[in-house]
Amino acid sequence: MSKTENIPDIGKHGDDFSAMFAALGDPTRLAIFDRLADGRPRSISTLSDDADMTRQAVTKHLRVLEAAGLVQNHRVGRESQYAFCPDQLAQARAYLDQVAGRWESALMRLKSFVEDDEE
Numbered sequence: 372m373s374k375t376e377n378i379p380d381i382g383k384h385g386d387d388f389s390a391m392f393a394a395l396g397d398p399t400r401l402a403i404f405d406r407l408a409d410g411r412p413r414s415i416s417t418l419s420d421d422a423d424m425t426r427q428a429v430t431k432h433l434r435v436l437e438a439a440g441l442v443q444n445h446r447v448g449r450e451s452q453y454a455f456c457p458d459q460l461a462q463a464r465a466y467l468d469q470v471a472g473r474w475e476s477a478l479m480r481l482k483s484f485v486e487d488d489e490e
Contacts (some may be wrong), residue, residue, distance in 0.1 A: 388463050394439035399424075400432045404455075407442055412454035414447075 395401050403418060413421075419429040433453050436442045440459035445452045 388466060390439040391441060391459055391463055394435050394441060397432070397435075399428075400436055403429065403432050404436055404441055407453060407455045410455055412445065412447075412452040414450045414452055416450070418453070 395404060399422070403422065406418065406421060407413060415426050415429050415433065418433070419426045422429060433442060433444070437444055437453070441456055442453045443456045445454065
């Protein structure tokens with residue numbers, strides 16, 4: 372059995388998941404994402420005031436989150452409004468549930484093997 376047989380097939384979403392996990396791996400981006408996760412769109416200026424950082428810095432982080440499919444950008448007049456986008460996160464959760472299920476299955480087989488061996 373090769374090592375790759377135990378790794379779930381993430382198919383066409385592999386690059387998306389990598390980008391998403393990398394985007395959320397940064398504490399600043401995670402904090403911005405957390406503020407947007409309540410579903411209320413916010414402008415860059417609002418997010419920069421809340422985060423105590425420049426608009427340019429917030430914009431940089433938002434672009435990474437947007438590229439990862441975690442937020443969406445909508446123009447409202449002259450301002451950009453960013454909002455939480457749950458689709459990518461839901462797909463990643465399904466993937467992580469699949470991985471967890473495989474681990475649970477493997478642990479149950481190991482438990483059964485150990486208990487059978489003790490008898």
